[in-house]
Amino acid sequence: MPSVVLITGVSRHLGGVFARLLCEQESIERIIGVDVVAPPHPVGRTEFVRADIRSPMIGKVIASAAVDTVVHMSVIATPLHAGGRATQKEINVIGSMQLLAACQKAPSVQHLVVKSTAGVYGSSNRDPALFQEDMAAKKLPSTGFGKDSVEVEGYVRGLARRRPDIGITMIRFANVIGPRVRTAMTDYFSLPVIPMPLGFDARLQFIHEDDVGAAMVAATMEAPAGIVNVAGDGIITMTQAVALAGRPVLAVPPGTRGPLNFALRRSGLIDFSPDQLDLFVYGRGLDTHAMRALLRFEPQYTTREAFEDFVAAGIRPLDRAADLTYAAGARVEQILQRAERLLPGSKDPASIGRSS
Known part of the structure; x- marks a missing residue:
C-alpha cells in the first residue's frame, strides 16, 4: 500500500480531481503535488510544491520526502494548453525523462503510475476491432501528443529494465470527455461547425473525466498492473456524436487533413495533429x-453516457484564460532553468515560489 505519493500535473484539471479523490484514502500518510503554477482548484490535504519536472531538482523533492509512489499525470495532450508545440514536447518528453531519472535514483520509489493514452495505438484502416494491451500500432503516431506518449512509454519500459524492483502501472485512456474538462475532443465538438470526413463514420470510445480520476486511484492503490486500457463501455459513431452535439457539419475529403489542421490552428480555435484527425476517419476501439481483472475498476459512465453528460452541460465557448496562465508559468520556469545553467550561482528554480 502506498504511504507517500507524489503527483505531477496537480494544477491541471484532471490532476486536481485525482488529488482530491486520493486524499480520501486514509491509509496514505502524505500526498505531494508538484506543478509549475499553483493549483486554481482545491486539492484536499495535498501539499503543493512549485516545481518543474523538467528540472533535475524534482529528484530532490522525491528523495527528501522518501516518496514510494509516483503518479505521472503531466503529459499534456493539447499544445494550445501548454503554450505551443515546442513547450508541450519539452514538458511531455524532457519532463518525463527527468522524472524517470529521479525515480531511478531514488531507492524509496516502489511504484510508478503513468497516465498514458490510447493514442499510442494510432489509427489506420488496418487496425483490429479492439486493441489489446499487447498489440502494437499498425501505424505509429508521427506527430503531437501521440508521438510524445509513445516516447514516454519507451522511457518507462527503460526504467523497468534498469529498476526491476519498481512496479509499473501504465493506463492507456480512451479520449477523455466531460462537462468540466478541456481536451482536444471537447474543443472539437464545441466548434461552431464540425468538420467530418466525407464517406466515413468512425467508431469512437470515450472515458468520462470523473472515471479518469477514479481509475487513477485504483491504479495507485492496487498492485502494479503493467499496461491497462481504460475506456467506457460501448462505442459511439461520429454521426451519432455530431447529432447529439447539435452542431452543423462540414463534410471534408479525408485526404485534406493537413490543410484542415493548418486552418484550425490558424483560427486559434483548436490544434489537432494529423494523427488525431485520423481518428475521425478510422476510429479506434479498446x-x-x-x-x-487487474485494476478491479468499473467505469461509472459508458462511452455514450460520457458524451451525453458533456453535451447536457452545454457546449462551452473556447476560453483560453486558464491555458494562458499555465503556459506562462511553464515559460517562466523554462527561462529560470536556462538562467540557472548560465549562472550556476543563481537561485534554485525549483524552490522559487514554493508553498505548501
Whole structure:
C-alpha cells in the first residue's frame, strides 16, 4: 500500500480531481503535488510544491520526502494548453525523462503510475476491432501528443529494465470527455461547425473525466498492473456524436487533413495533429478486460453516457484564460532553468515560489 505519493500535473484539471479523490484514502500518510503554477482548484490535504519536472531538482523533492509512489499525470495532450508545440514536447518528453531519472535514483520509489493514452495505438484502416494491451500500432503516431506518449512509454519500459524492483502501472485512456474538462475532443465538438470526413463514420470510445480520476486511484492503490486500457463501455459513431452535439457539419475529403489542421490552428480555435484527425476517419476501439481483472475498476459512465453528460452541460465557448496562465508559468520556469545553467550561482528554480 502506498504511504507517500507524489503527483505531477496537480494544477491541471484532471490532476486536481485525482488529488482530491486520493486524499480520501486514509491509509496514505502524505500526498505531494508538484506543478509549475499553483493549483486554481482545491486539492484536499495535498501539499503543493512549485516545481518543474523538467528540472533535475524534482529528484530532490522525491528523495527528501522518501516518496514510494509516483503518479505521472503531466503529459499534456493539447499544445494550445501548454503554450505551443515546442513547450508541450519539452514538458511531455524532457519532463518525463527527468522524472524517470529521479525515480531511478531514488531507492524509496516502489511504484510508478503513468497516465498514458490510447493514442499510442494510432489509427489506420488496418487496425483490429479492439486493441489489446499487447498489440502494437499498425501505424505509429508521427506527430503531437501521440508521438510524445509513445516516447514516454519507451522511457518507462527503460526504467523497468534498469529498476526491476519498481512496479509499473501504465493506463492507456480512451479520449477523455466531460462537462468540466478541456481536451482536444471537447474543443472539437464545441466548434461552431464540425468538420467530418466525407464517406466515413468512425467508431469512437470515450472515458468520462470523473472515471479518469477514479481509475487513477485504483491504479495507485492496487498492485502494479503493467499496461491497462481504460475506456467506457460501448462505442459511439461520429454521426451519432455530431447529432447529439447539435452542431452543423462540414463534410471534408479525408485526404485534406493537413490543410484542415493548418486552418484550425490558424483560427486559434483548436490544434489537432494529423494523427488525431485520423481518428475521425478510422476510429479506434479498446479491449478493457484487464481494466476489470487487474485494476478491479468499473467505469461509472459508458462511452455514450460520457458524451451525453458533456453535451447536457452545454457546449462551452473556447476560453483560453486558464491555458494562458499555465503556459506562462511553464515559460517562466523554462527561462529560470536556462538562467540557472548560465549562472550556476543563481537561485534554485525549483524552490522559487514554493508553498505548501
